[in-house]
Amino acid sequence: MIIHWADVIAERLKDHGPHTLATGITPSGPVHIGNLREVMTADAVYRALVDRGVEARLIYIADTYDRLRRLYPFLDESFREHVGKPLSEIPCPEGCCSSYSEHFLQPFLRAMDLLDIKPEVYRADQLYKEGVYLDAIKTALKKRDEIARILKEVSGRDVSPGWSPFDPICRDCGRMNTTRVTGFDLDSERVDYVCECGSTGSVSMRGGGKLVWRVDWPARWHILRVTVEPFGKDHATAGGSYDTGKRISEDVYNYPAPYPIVYEWIHLKGKGAMHSSTGLVVTVQEMLDVVPPEVLRYLIIRTKPEKHIEFDPGLPLLTLVDEFDQRRGDARALELSSIRQSEPFTIPFRHMVTAVQIARDDEDLLLKVLERSGYETSRRDEILARARNVRIWLERYAPPFVKFDVKEDLPQAVRNISPEERRGLGMLAERIEGKSAQEIHDEIYAVANELGLDPKKFFQAVYLAFLGERQGPKAGWFIASLDRDFVKRRLIEASVA
Structure with a gap:
């Protein structure tokens, strides 16, 4: 018996609780189902731990204080002036939300609710402004040289001479990618800076800037007492964010790095991995428009995190829905995907x-x-x-x-069928009364065999009579779905056309 991957992880963790499972996404653009894999992975392990009676909490950190890195394809030219500013401090692209970050975060929070994912939600800008990061910032500034050494040892790259673990936000231009720390005072909790825009000044450690990513991440582990966290394979490369974060967490913040769960990307069939910045996305809401939330959960939960998911929203999506509805997949994956107790x-x-x-x-x-x-x-x-x-x-x-359209009048295309096929349509008209979909389907084969017709061509004749096309949905079930009197009239009409 194969044990579900979430249960395997939960078994490893169950004796080391209580646990805080963390997940976080930067709301820099439309949140897509690739992003959802991180949240869903954490939720599955959280559920597996709770099932074992382990005390656990699930938290979600929206990286709202990250900066806008460039002018993305979905933004108009007016947003070029905001590149480098924190997402929470940029206007909403459509004027419907309080900020840029909320514009992309709110739909995702609503989607998580529909998917029955109930984390405690934190916004990074609020954490910084409320001083939650204050001690972590002071520690990072004091141990700047030690952090620089760790980054060099683990990643193999030197930091620049003026590098600082803290990025101040310029009080004049509002950017944090153009500033440089020139000094700091731990007692007054201020950081001095110069900016490429020509401005100089000082900012508070409470919301006047943020830690750089490779320091922010391990600081967050310590602050929120994170014990388990999934993250994408890009952070798991040798010398990458997790490796440096682990050392910084343990050596600088004296906190053990969380248990890592590395996940692969979700690829859009024929186009590659989804990325908000490139516009290659299927958003969570777009998927919830076409499948029930349980099926979207199942799409991700049934596959081990370390395996990439090739997502095809065409015909394979229909197969996925039917697999879930008919309970034909992994029983535990189906259980972890379920939102409400109901009959299939x-x-x-x-x-x-x-x-x-x-x-x-x-x-x-x-x-x-x-x-x-x-x-x-x-x-x-x-x-x-x-x-x-x-x-x-x-x-x-x-x-x-x-796609098809049942024609109200006999399609002209029936003139292209043979006399024997017309005869077969007439015979079929007399044999469908009271029959089920499967029996009608079998009857089409039976008529073709009796008349020595190619079954494939006879099926095409049936479709031509109703749709004017040589193909259509599964014939027996299609005909059974139509009014029987209409079907009989149409087949007789086609038989004498």
Whole structure:
């Protein structure tokens, strides 16, 4: 029996609690499902620990005090002046939120709630401004040379002569990538700086700047008592952020580095790893528009963190939904993915794609279509929610050949079918009454065999009669979804065309 990866980690950790599992993302752009892997990995291990009776807490740190690194493709030219400023101090791109960082953070917080991820949320700008980092900043400034030596020993790179572990925010231009520390006073809790804009001055250690990333991360571990943290493989390279952070945490802050969980990227099929800065993303909300939250959880939780996920929002997404609904996957992954206790959804997503297109936007007709196919429709709200998912999937991700339109009149294309195929359509019209979807499907094969027809071509003739195309959804289930009187009339009409 294969034990789920989250349980393997929880078993290693269970005797060393209590635990604080930390996760954090910089809200510099749309938060995508690649970012979600970090949060979901932490949540899965958190749940596995709680299942074992281990005291644990899950925290989320939004790196709102990181600076805007460049003008991203999704920003207009007016944001060039804000490059180098903390995200929390930059105006909202659309004027709907209190800051740039909140504009991208708020949708992600709402998505986490829908995904039943309930961390304690911290904003880095607030932590700095409230003085939570104060002692860590003082320690870093005092031990600047020791930190520089660690960075050299671990990463192999020298820091510049004027390097400081603290980046002041210029009081005139608001940037932190153009300033240089010239001195500090621990008693007054002030840091002196010069800026490339020509400004000089001093700032408070309480919100007047922040620690550089390689120091901020281990300082955070100490401040928030982090014991477990997932992070991307870019931080796990030899001499990378985790290696330097581990040394700084242990040697400078006298705190053991947290248990590391390294995760691989989520790749968008045929395009590569997702990155907000390049615009190559599928946002969390975009995915929640097309699949239930449990399925999005399952997409990530079923795969070991060290393996990359090749994400294809086209047809493979339908398979993923049906795998979850039919409980055909890893039982523990399904359990960790579940949000509410409910009976499995029994209508295949692929059939919902057929039913929604037949019914168009008529909700009552949709339920009739599903009933004709033999499905129970008492869970109306869930069915209609899935129908909304399907409509958006069809609009955004469905390959063209999946889309169809049942023609109100006999398509002209039926003139291209052979006399024997027409005869077969007439025979089929007399054999569908009272039959199930599977029986209708089998009957199409039976008619083709009786008349010596190529089954593939006879199926094409059936599709031509209803859709005017040579392909369509699974024929038996498609026909069963339609009004039987309509089907019979159409097949007879096509047989004599």
